[in-house]
Amino acid sequence: MPVTLKPLESYRDDFTFRNSPEAIARFPFPFPEDQYMYSVNIEPATPGAPGSIYEHWFDIDEHYRSETTERAKVLQKDPQRCIVMPHMHEACWDTLEVIMTHLAADYPELFRLTRDGDQWTWENHVQDIRQSFTFGDADTLPYEPLEYIGRQVQGDFALLDQRDNDLFMDAGIVTGPADWSLAFDAGMSFKQWHSPVPMAHELGVFDRALKYLLNIQVDRPVRRLNWTMTINPRLDTSSETFHEWGRERGMVTPENVGRLVHLRVELQFMARLARSNALMFSIRTYLISLEELVTNPAWAQRLHRVLRDLPQALADYKGLSRYRQTVVDWLRQYDPEAAA
Template sequence: MTIQFNDETFRDDFTFRNSPEAIKRFPFPFHEDSYMYSVNLEPHVALKRPGSPFEFAFDVDEHYVSEMADRAKVLADDPLRCQSLPHMTLAGWDLVEYIMEAKARDYPDLFELHKDGDRWRWINKPLGIDDTFTFLDESTLPYGPMEYITRQTQGDFALLDQRDDNLWMDAGMVTTQADWSLDFDIGMNFFEWHAPVPKAHEMGIFVRALKFLLNLQQGAPVRRLNWTMTVNPLLDTSPENYHKWGEMKSKLTMDNIGEKQHLRVELQTLFRLPRSNAICFPIRCYLCSFNDLVSVPKWGRRLHRVIRDLPEELAEYKGFIANRPLMIEWLSQYDDGAPTSDGIFPDE
């Protein structure tokens, strides 16, 4: 196989590591030296940048196998991380079809899909899966369609039903989230689940974003990057488990911050699902330690400037206001004041 998969953990002993290649392809989210919300949606088309996380519809990287093992553990402890209201089953099949066709096309050495009418054979070599099932017949799969395919796909998934000129979070697989809960949000509409976000409402961002998404066209997916901060490479920073990870935020020092503090980036994409007319909203989490980030000089300079100048309420909302002075002090060592180039990618 072309990708060497890591054997690593996102809990307890935290053996998660990014290889030098993974650092270079990390989706650094800041295209300039400051950050504010915007409706920063762009077409999710393949970038002519081989190896970038934007190359394919669904990115598979060195963390794939270990991330799927972590998801299985989260689900074993808390089955409510995966829920689908009854009318969303067709959207689940849409997702099965979309992901299987995309992965078989983009990673032919890792995944195969063979169709004989409605009888489909799906081969997932990294996870050792070879299943034959009947498309649109739930009884032929070991789980519901959405759960089946998202146990094999990195990133959280929200399936949004479209009706009454709004979007409704009526199904999802959410085990790698930045402090939000599917069990709490399920059944909510677009404005309800965004209610906690500061500032964006006054800026009219959600009204504009919803209008854009209601007209999202089949065959024309879009993407955006979002970000926050996570101490230790935890995938599961859920409110349900805050008692386990919240206290880790108080253990940072000048000596360990480079290793423990991670920039958490979400590659969020939006696809129109053809059979159900629902919208699929994958939220793919990438983690990178401060040590690894500052190994790219442009990113070290820029991260220092962004964190230093970020509005208070955003640092508060993203949950790192207490550690911000320490972050700025540590990052300032890597900012010599030199200008930075436009865009998110490292300088060649």
């Protein structure tokens, strides 16, 4: 199904980002039940229905121009959003190959890849790019391979080196994180970078998740959904820019809650890389305002119940505490049982 790309919108300053009705319909609403508890919730990443976010390995949607433009702005201001440790160069070429191969196969109207041995030509029709290069030779690209392809695909990427029965975040390009920092987490083990998450450690969630991830095989990717909330449609809610967005949590009122508060859902996709044996961990972020979300009555009702009953420790961890009650009060009107 061909992708219809929207004109450029912004994830900062005037915040012109909006979802079309089609984007709302395919939004990955993350709650299968009326209550939420942190869990592993990993499943095989089998191809989904045509047009869904699960159809392909890498989802390209109407916001492609806007999101890649936002990434370029972040990287220009802070080059440390792309970090590669010396032993991860092969994994970066692995990642470039996987992304180019899938984009060209899944979106032939947007991308094309021609290979003749190690002489490759990559075409990105949206960004007007035609680049011939030698696979494995970074000097033949304008950027290092991870940054080069990362600038042309939606979502963040962390590359995890597997050693000593653990996973280490030793490379990545991360310009739109949900209140974390690649520069801070780089080199950490799986449990170290997840250490701030409440309750999950006591439940043994990360022990089970790590065991599962260590055994992922090539061509057997897995996925899961994660969620939080963001004020304004702001992609870059990194620790480094907290001074720019943290204060916005105090701006929510009963009058503006539907416009300002956004549900932020991450489609986390994990695939084994064939050459390097590293694990590619992609984080594809979707944003939807509450005004857009409540156009689906079932979503509105369920989100009211999830947020109303969310354990306080999880609300604090996700940064919702300052405005959660305002959101719950506003959503109550969409829950027939609560509004009665």
